[in-house]
Amino acid sequence: MAKTAVKRKKSGAPSLDRILSAASALFTRKGFNGTSTRDIAGRAGVSLGNIYNYFGTKEEIFVSLLEKREKEYFDPGQPLIRALTSTAFPDNIEGLGFAARETVEKFSDYILLIYVDVVEFEARHVNKMFARMRQGYAAALKASPAGRGRIASDIDPAGALMMVTWNYFNYFIMEKLFKVKGHYGMADEQAVKLFARVFKRGILA
Amino acid sequence: MAKTAVKRKKSGAPSLDRILSAASALFTRKGFNGTSTRDIAGRAGVSLGNIYNYFGTKEEIFVSLLEKREKEYFDPGQPLIRALTSTAFPDNIEGLGFAARETVEKFSDYILLIYVDVVEFEARHVNKMFARMRQGYAAALKASPAGRGRIASDIDPAGALMMVTWNYFNYFIMEKLFKVKGHYGMADEQAVKLFARVFKRGILA
DNA sequence: CATATATGAACGAGCGTTCGTTCATAAAGA
DNA sequence: TCTTTATGAACGAACGCTCGTTCATATATG
Incomplete structure (x- = not known):
C-alpha cells in the first residue's frame, strides 16, 4: 500500500x-x-x-498560467518594485536596469506565454494586463522615496519611468529570449551604463 | 477548351x-x-x-516567408533607412519615430512571424538576422548626412541610434500588435515628442 | 463506506505528406 | 505542318498517424 x-x-x-x-x-x-x-x-x-x-x-x-504569472508579476516583492521603493527615480536608473535583467530572468516563461497569446489568441488574454501597467508605474513613483536628482519640468515622470524600464526590458528580452548575444556590440554592464547615461543627460553634446 | x-x-x-x-x-x-x-x-x-x-x-x-520579408526589411527604400539618409542623426529623432511607426505598420506580419519563430522554433531561424542589424545601423550612420546636433563624445553613436529606434519600435509594437491603445497615457504624436525630448537632453533638470 | 483522484481505452476529428491521375502546353519527331 | 511524346502544374483520395476530449472503471483517502 x-x-x-x-x-x-x-x-x-x-x-x-x-x-x-x-x-x-x-x-x-x-x-x-x-x-x-x-x-x-x-x-x-x-x-x-x-x-x-x-x-x-x-x-x-x-x-x-497567464493569470497565475500575472499575479506574481505584480507582487510587491518583485525586483522592479523593490528597485523603485529603495531608491528614488531618476537616481536609480542603473538599479532599474539590473532589476529589469532579474525580472526578465525570472519571468522569461511569462514573457514567452505573452507572445504565444499575441500570436495564437490575437492578444485576447493579455491586453488588459498591459493597460494596468501604467497605473502600476504611477503608483510606484508615488511610493518612491525623495532623491537628489530632479526630473525636468516638461517631462511626465510616469512616462519617463516607463520609457526607461521598457528600454531595459527590451534589451534583455532580445539578449535572452531572442538569443541575440551582444546585439549592441557590448557587454550587459556596459549597455546598462550607456542607457543610463543617455537617459540622464541625453545624446546631445 | x-x-x-x-x-x-x-x-x-x-x-x-x-x-x-x-x-x-x-x-x-x-x-x-x-x-x-x-x-x-x-x-x-x-x-x-x-x-x-x-x-x-x-x-x-x-x-x-521569413527570408522574403527579411530581404524586404533590409531594402534601402524602407522607411527607416530613408529617414536616416535624408536627415542627420540626432537631428532626426522625431523623424525616426514616425519612420518606426511606418515600419511597424508595414512589417507587422514579419514581426509576428518573428515571435512565432522565437516560441515555436526557439528563435532558430531569426537570431542571425538580428546579429546583422547592428552592422546595418553603423552603415546607415556612415551614409547619413552631417548635421547640426553633435553626439556627446562619451556615447557610442551606433548604440545611441539603436536605442532610439528600438524604443520607438517597441512603443508602436505594443500599440499595434499587443493591442494596447495609449499605454503611455498619451497620443502617438505626444509619445514621439516625449521620447525625442528625453533622448536629446535627458531626464535630469 | 462515500468521496475524491486517477486511469486508459475509445471516439470522432484533424494532421502533414504521398501518390496516381488528369490536363494544358511545350518540345520533338516524322 | 501535323502528330506524338514529354513535362510540369494541379487535383483529390488515401495513408498512417496525432489530436482534444469523454467516460466507465479502478484506486486512494478520510
Missing part, C-alpha cells in the same frame, strides 16, 4: 501544480497548438484523462 | 505567391502549428497536394 501511494503521488506536488508546470515548459517552447495534452500529461506524470479533472479545456490551462 | 484553361489558373497570381500570402496571413494569426496545410490551401485557392509542388514541407513555407 505504501508502495502504491508513492507511485501515485510523484514528488509530493499536487497534480494541478505539476500540470501547470509541465504546460508552462511546453507552451513556452512549442506554442499552444504545438503542445499536445499528451505531452503535458506525460511531462506532469499524470494520465491524459486526469487533466480534465482539473481543467475543462486545454485553453483553460493556458489562461490559468 | 478555353473554359477549362481558365478554371485551372485562378486569378492570375502565380500559385506560389498565393500560397505564401495565405500562409503569412494564417501563421501570423494562429501560429505555425495552429495553421494546417488545408487552411493554407483553401485560402490560397489551390489543392492540398499542389502545395508540395512548391514546398517540400510546411516548415519550408515558413522559412521562405
Whole structure:
C-alpha cells in the first residue's frame, strides 16, 4: 500500500501544480497548438484523462498560467518594485536596469506565454494586463522615496519611468529570449551604463 | 477548351505567391502549428497536394516567408533607412519615430512571424538576422548626412541610434500588435515628442 | 463506506505528406 | 505542318498517424 501511494503521488506536488508546470515548459517552447495534452500529461506524470479533472479545456490551462504569472508579476516583492521603493527615480536608473535583467530572468516563461497569446489568441488574454501597467508605474513613483536628482519640468515622470524600464526590458528580452548575444556590440554592464547615461543627460553634446 | 484553361489558373497570381500570402496571413494569426496545410490551401485557392509542388514541407513555407520579408526589411527604400539618409542623426529623432511607426505598420506580419519563430522554433531561424542589424545601423550612420546636433563624445553613436529606434519600435509594437491603445497615457504624436525630448537632453533638470 | 483522484481505452476529428491521375502546353519527331 | 511524346502544374483520395476530449472503471483517502 505504501508502495502504491508513492507511485501515485510523484514528488509530493499536487497534480494541478505539476500540470501547470509541465504546460508552462511546453507552451513556452512549442506554442499552444504545438503542445499536445499528451505531452503535458506525460511531462506532469499524470494520465491524459486526469487533466480534465482539473481543467475543462486545454485553453483553460493556458489562461490559468497567464493569470497565475500575472499575479506574481505584480507582487510587491518583485525586483522592479523593490528597485523603485529603495531608491528614488531618476537616481536609480542603473538599479532599474539590473532589476529589469532579474525580472526578465525570472519571468522569461511569462514573457514567452505573452507572445504565444499575441500570436495564437490575437492578444485576447493579455491586453488588459498591459493597460494596468501604467497605473502600476504611477503608483510606484508615488511610493518612491525623495532623491537628489530632479526630473525636468516638461517631462511626465510616469512616462519617463516607463520609457526607461521598457528600454531595459527590451534589451534583455532580445539578449535572452531572442538569443541575440551582444546585439549592441557590448557587454550587459556596459549597455546598462550607456542607457543610463543617455537617459540622464541625453545624446546631445 | 478555353473554359477549362481558365478554371485551372485562378486569378492570375502565380500559385506560389498565393500560397505564401495565405500562409503569412494564417501563421501570423494562429501560429505555425495552429495553421494546417488545408487552411493554407483553401485560402490560397489551390489543392492540398499542389502545395508540395512548391514546398517540400510546411516548415519550408515558413522559412521562405521569413527570408522574403527579411530581404524586404533590409531594402534601402524602407522607411527607416530613408529617414536616416535624408536627415542627420540626432537631428532626426522625431523623424525616426514616425519612420518606426511606418515600419511597424508595414512589417507587422514579419514581426509576428518573428515571435512565432522565437516560441515555436526557439528563435532558430531569426537570431542571425538580428546579429546583422547592428552592422546595418553603423552603415546607415556612415551614409547619413552631417548635421547640426553633435553626439556627446562619451556615447557610442551606433548604440545611441539603436536605442532610439528600438524604443520607438517597441512603443508602436505594443500599440499595434499587443493591442494596447495609449499605454503611455498619451497620443502617438505626444509619445514621439516625449521620447525625442528625453533622448536629446535627458531626464535630469 | 462515500468521496475524491486517477486511469486508459475509445471516439470522432484533424494532421502533414504521398501518390496516381488528369490536363494544358511545350518540345520533338516524322 | 501535323502528330506524338514529354513535362510540369494541379487535383483529390488515401495513408498512417496525432489530436482534444469523454467516460466507465479502478484506486486512494478520510
